[in-house]
Each structure stands twice: as structure tokens, then as C-alpha cells.
Amino acid sequence: FVGTSRVPPAHVPSPNRVTFSMTVTFAKKEIGGAKNGGTRDVPTKKAPTYYPAEDVPVKAPSEREAKSCGVAKLRKSITPGTVLILLAGRFRGRRVVFLKQLPSGLLLVTGPYQVNGIPLRRVNQAYVIATSTSVNVQSVDASKFGDEYFGNKNKSKAKKKGDDFLAADEEKNELSEERKTDQLAVDTPLMTTIEQTPLMAKYLKARFSLSKKQAPHAMKF
Amino acid sequence: PPSIFGVFRPATRLALLSRSMPFKRFVEVGRVALICYGPDTGKLCTIINVVDQSRVLVDGPEGITGVRRQAVNIKRIMLTDYKVDAILNCPEKKLKALFESEDIMGKWKASNWGKKLENRKLRLATNDFERFQVMLARKERSAARKAAMGE
Numbered sequence: 005f006v007g008t009s010r011v012p013p014a015h016v017p018s019p020n021r022v023t024f025s026m027t028v029t030f031a032k033k034e035i036g037g038a039k040n041g042g043t044r045d046v047p048t049k050k051a052p053t054y055y056p057a058e059d060v061p062v063k064a065p066s067e068r069e070a071k072s073c074g075v076a077k078l079r080k081s082i083t084p085g086t087v088l089i090l091l092a093g094r095f096r097g098r099r100v101v102f103l104k105q106l107p108s109g110l111l112l113v114t115g116p117y118q119v120n121g122i123p124l125r126r127v128n129q130a131y132v133i134a135t136s137t138s139v140n141v142q143s144v145d146a147s148k149f150g151d152e153y154f155g156n157k158n159k160s161k162a163k164k165k166g167d168d169f170l171a172a173d174e175e176k177n178e179l180s181e182e183r184k185t186d187q188l189a190v191d192t193p194l195m196t197t198i199e200q201t202p203l204m205a206k207y208l209k210a211r212f213s214l215s216k217k218q219a220p221h222a223m224k225f
Numbered sequence: 226p227p228s229i230f231g232v233f234r235p236a237t238r239l240a241l242l243s244r245s246m247p248f249k250r251f252v253e254v255g256r257v258a259l260i261c262y263g264p265d266t267g268k269l270c271t272i273i274n275v276v277d278q279s280r281v282l283v284d285g286p287e288g289i290t291g292v293r294r295q296a297v298n299i300k301r302i303m304l305t306d307y308k309v310d311a312i313l314n315c316p317e318k319k320l321k322a323l324f325e326s327e328d329i330m331g332k333w334k335a336s337n338w339g340k341k342l343e344n345r346k347l348r349l350a351t352n353d354f355e356r357f358q359v360m361l362a363r364k365e366r367s368a369a370r371k372a373a374m375g376e
Contacts, residue, residue, distance in 0.1 A: 087353075087354070089353070135352060135353040135354065136352045136353075136354075137352065137353065137354040203357070203358060203361065204354075206357075206361070207354055207357050207358075210357060212353070222349075223353075224349070224350060224351065224352050225352055225353045
């Protein structure tokens with residue numbers, strides 16, 4: 005059996021490779037037990053349970069990925085004032101008015117609150133149907149709202165011990181006055197434009213659903 | 226190939242009808258048909274020649290219905306009540322003039338069949354807000370009917 009001798013290619017390390025390395029800082033931890041030495045040096049950050057045996061190449065972002073900077077591209081059908089149908093979450097099936105896209109990529113929407121009870125809220129573009137109906141939102145100023153306005157601020161919960169388990173939870177989520185005034189500031193001009201179109205307020209209040217013979221791919225929104 | 230159907234003279238047709246044939250619409254030159262399958266679905270066309278047992282040569286006329294001159298399978302068309310006095314392989318311009326003088330499109334749109342197709346198209350084209358408005362209108366109509374029935 006005559007064959008060419010196969011020489012394995014020489015291993016050339018690629019420039020874009022992640023090399024696993026870690027600098028470990030230690031902290032002193034008090035430990036109990038008479039014969040355990042009282043303290044122990046413990047790393048402040050634990051080493052991961054897994055790391056690859058070989059160096060892995062770093063994936064270079066594609067042109068589209070690099071351009072978007074991790075922010076979802078807004079669909080062409082969604083423009084300020086578009087009526088959206090929410091498909092998931094607390095308000096699934098409701099219709100809301102789109103205001104703007106926030107820096108994180110999420111959409112800022114409002115009911116308006118006095119119409120359907122949906123406040124100023126962030127919503128993911130992927131869980132939304134954009135209808136071809138829109139409301140004029142030129143009179144609405146949504147510039148002050150960013151991602152920091154929303155979301156639960158991190159509340160560090162101290163661990164409950166003993167009797168604290170039975171004590172009532174003191175923290176109650178009160179709606180700040182700021183939120184209420186902001187809601188009105190956005191909704192009042194919006195309501196005047198909504199009321200100009202007949203049945204628009206009723207439409208925004210109504211819920212969306214599919215009946216037996218309706219197929220969303222065959223429907224025009 | 227020469228078509229035998231185009232040679233049918235009105236007299237012969239009357240003779241057939243007088244014998245009370247169960248069929249009223251024939252595959253013949255000048256018959257207006259509706260295309261129900263393929264890229265030209267929903268459009269009217271006129272039969273201007275017969276190719277064989279399964280295909281006919283058809284023309285819109287292109288200027289009025291948008292159907293180009295082409296061979297079409299008989300199974301893909303539905304015959305209508307309308308017929309124009311077209312000659313065999315009628316030129317498109319002449320066919321167009323015939324269509325306009327007989328106002329085939331007007332008659333079609335006024336017919337129940339034509340109206341049904343138009344309604345179906347409109348319903349498919351409604352957007353979400355329009356569907357909502359239609360729903361409210363139907364509720365109103367139903368309420369009005371119930372009130373009238375109550376009297």
C-alpha cells in the first residue's frame with residue numbers, strides 16, 4: 005500500500021485567540037473550628053468550573069453586528085405614532101401607541117393610560133405586531149425617557165434571620181408622583197389627537213384576538 | 226390547428242338551445258371566462274381559439290383585463306355568461322373595442338358573481354383598524370335588525 009506520508013500542519017497560533025488566564029486575589033475568611041487555624045485565604049472570585057483545553061478563536065463581529073452595536077434594528081413598519089399590538093407579557097392582546105425606540109433597542113409605548121390602562125412602558129420589538137394605523141405624536145415630547153427611567157432599581161435584600169421571616173415585608177412598590185405627572189404630560193396631548201379620529205379611542209381600548217378562520221400570515225395589519 | 230368550435234354559426238347554437246341542452250355556457254371563440262388558477266387568478270379573459278381538448282388560446286384583452294395572449298388550460302378557467310362577437314384569433318385592438326361596446330366589465334361588476342369576488346378582495350385587504358370598524362358596524366346593524374324585529 006503506497007501512500008503519501010501525511011504530515012500534520014504545523015500549529016500556528018492565530019492572532020485572534022482567547023487565551024485563558026486569570027489573576028487571583030485573595031481575601032481572609034473567618035472559619036470556625038478549634039483546629040482549623042481561625043482564618044483561611046479564599047479567592048475573592050472563584051475560578052470557573054470550565055474553560056476550554058485549547059485556545060479558542062474569537063469570533064469577529066459581522067459588519068451588520070458591528071454597526072448595530074447590539075441594538076435591534078427598528079422595523080420599517082414601526083414609526084412614532086404607529087399602533088402596535090402587544091403579543092406577550094402583562095398586556096398581551098392590547099393595542100398601544102409607539103413613541104420611540106430607546107437606546108437599548110426596546111420600544112417606548114403608552115396606552116394611553118386613560119384609554120386602556122397601559123402606562124409608559126418598554127416593550128420588545130419582537131413581541132409586537134405593527135399595524136398600518138398610526139396616530140400623530142408630534143405634540144408628544146418623549147425625549148426625557150431613557151432606559152434608566154424604567155426597570156427595577158437594584159434593591160439589596162438583607163438575608164432574613166429568625167423572627168424577621170415572620171415580620172411583614174416593609175417595602176411596598178408605590179408609584180412615584182414623577183411617574184404620574186410624566187404619564188399625564190405624554191397622554192394629554194396624545195388624547196386630543198386620538199379623539200380627532202372617530203373610533204380610535206375605542207380601537208385602542210379593544211383587545212386583539214384571532215377567531216377560528218383567521219390566519220395571521222394571510223391578514224393585513 | 227384549425228378550430229372546429231369557431232365555425233359554429235349562431236343558427237346552429239340556437240338549434241342546440243332549442244333542443245334545451247343542459248349546458249348554457251360553451252367553450253367557444255368569444256366566450257368570456259374567469260381565470261381561477263395561476264398568476265392571473267381572478268381576471269377575466271376571452272377565448273379566441275381552441276388548442277386542443279384541454280387548452281384554449283386566450284386574450285384579456287390585455288388592455289382591459291391585463292391578461293396577455295396565452296394558452297391556458299380549460300381546467301383553470303370558469304366560463305361566464307358573457308360572449309363577444311370575436312372572430313378566430315381576433316386582434317387585441319378589435320377585441321378591446323368589442324369589450325368596450327358591449328361593456329363586459331360593467332356587466333361583470335354588476336353581476337352577483339363579480340360583486341362576490343370584489344367583496345372577497347376588499348375583505349382580504351382590510352387592515353386591523355378597518356376590521357375593528359367593520360365589527361362595530363355589524364353589531365350596529367344587528368342591533369337595528371333586532372329592534373325592527375321586535376316591532
